[in-house]
Amino acid sequence: MVNNKIAEAEENLLHVYNRFPIILDHGEDVYLYDAEGKKYLDFAAGIAVCGLGYSNKELKDALKKQIDLLCHTSNLYFHESCGEAAKKLNEISGMDRVFFTNSGTEAIEGALKSARKYAYTKESGRYEIIAMQNSFHGRSIGAVSVTGTEHYRTPFEPLLPGVKFAEYNNLESVKALVNDKTCAIILEPLQGEGGIYPATKEFMEGIRELCSKNDILMICDEIQCGMARTGYMFAWQEYNIKPDIMTMAKAIGNGIPVGAFAMTEEVAKYSMEAGDHGSTYGGNPLACTAVKTVIDIFQKEQIVDHVKEMGEYLSICLEKLVQKYDFVKECRGKGLIQGIELTKPAGDIITKAHEAGLLIITAKGNTIRFVPPLIITKEQIDEMIEKLEIAFAK
Template sequence: MDKSYMDSVQNALVHTYNPAPVILEYGKGAYLYDTEGKAYLDFAAGYAVNSLGYGNKEWNEALKSQIDKLAHTSNLYYHTRTKEAAEALKRVSGMDRIFFCNSGGEAVEGALKASRKYAYTKKSGRFEWIAMEESFHGRGFGSVSVTGHKAYQEPFEPLVPGVKFAKLNDLDSVKALVTDRTCAIIVEPVQGEGGINVATEEFMKGIRKICDENVILMICDEVQCGMGRTGSFFAWQEYGVRPDIMTMAKAIGSGFPVGAFAMTEKVAEYSLAPGDHGTTYGGGPLACAAVAKTVEIFEEKHIPEHVKEIGAYLKKQLEELAKKHDCILACKGKGLMQGIQLSISPAEVTKKALEKGLLLISAGSDVIRFVPPLIITEKEVDELIRILDEILE
């Protein structure tokens, strides 16, 4: 590792991250390579982003050809990729209307605004949100206000008022917070940052029912668990409920920065109107080319089906590993969003993994999460397990 390069970077950036001591150069399939040619099996996918892995020729070509034609237009004009990307997301999400933005946090900000605008137009007098403890929704003021972690919030208080926190999978805790001021309930079907906590079907259906009975909107945050990661295009599709608003980002662009929120026609009729919300870059030609090509490849290659199969294999192998290592307290997750809860420090494990050529990330305080590119194979899962077996006590 080139120490002088690392030092220069550290001196130039605001110190908000603790990056690993590697300088990455390129990727191929599920592997990344550093400047010294060392290979890393990637079970982090850039925080669950690089769904197609690295060096996908079709995706690369789609972006290269688009950049030669047109990179940016602003939202004043549609361009030749707008229709393709919007229709692709409509098709796979089953939602009616899409708003493109640039990140997950922005998608959440937009979703929250959309829910307040709906209440405003309906003159319901509702403005409060119910969110979940241990949730993560982003770093903007709206999104951090609905994030159920004091550590993310405290230095930035006072936050946006009107947020209450219930417990995931405890419907009574949600019911206890519902009042005639509640405008929306926001939930991640599988909490990512919070430690890979899977919502139960009873909980998701219960939220849907509360919303239907009270003119409250259900918002699903699918930024991390969406786009194939759990074995369906979007995780909520496995619960037999449809949200009123949903957010997405990360994997929908497979590495190109793009986010979106989507809503049903019923919400759109009363929600955001011209002038209410906007973004200079959102829905640009490059982002739309990335989304359209990602969805096309997902459909052609049946990626969600692959995730179901390989996710089950990963889960089984992790459960086998847990039988050998007492430090694994629990295995949890869905599809290719799995976690192991540890009695030892996740930071130590990710550090040792890096040395052995394996990229891992933690979640919550005691979980290692596995969110690899969705194209991984059994052989790569076996390699993960072999390295973990060496590292764990």
């Protein structure tokens, strides 16, 4: 029966995902169950989305209540949840203005447009954007244009003009690309899809200083590494700097499709005006209810502190694997976004882990990525290690 359902789906869906032959049915806490009742410990969280796991009653009740009221009004009118969600996001990020989208990719589009409009309004003649090699920002034309991995870009060229790529964590390579046409520098404070590479303090501080001196906008992509994932509400906050524009998505809605880009008042003053940008569904009442409730829960349950504690424990456990297995090359990351790089095919380990009841995913460079729900416990980290070692032994 399961195989028949998978075959039916493959016949009707456009084949753009390499899906695993698992039909997930429901979730509870940090566990997922397939259509046949098999239980999986989830260390993927929908690719760093479901920070609160799958059975948070406060969030579920808030969403059910909102469904009975309104799910959509269009952005011609105000609704309370949108204003409340925007205020809470600005409070935890230190930003001043926010625009809600439906996804992280859309947030990147808005950020790029805002940077270009800022330069246009100030009549600076700037339009070039510096992005990072090995980066990932999404799959729309604009987002692919600033994604520093060739296989994502090549089939869709020519892309957005004026994009240059610097070497991540190499400040001199960035400086070499800056000129009087540069309007923005975009980067992830921790590259997730690119293999779990954190930015150095010197690099982040150097980018901020470079941007401030040259009236260049610094854009931080926090779509995967934000919302407490690194042990800070947003990863850039660890570096004692502040971007001009930032993007968010994934965990801000805990599975409800929502993204956002936010900016300082200075950028807002010179960038988007009425009619410059829009989204029919962006900022809808259901999505905004998810955002404001998720933030409330994060604060009440002190998720940031919990992630710091669990992240330290996860690092210790992964480092032990490096010492124990010759094929585990190294571990890297922060908080609850970490990875181990292997010298044997990571894809084979993923399949064997599924058999052992563990859901994990890969990142670039033969790396296994660990991005569990942020409510994970030490006991569940131990359980993950046990199942992973079963996969190693097969």
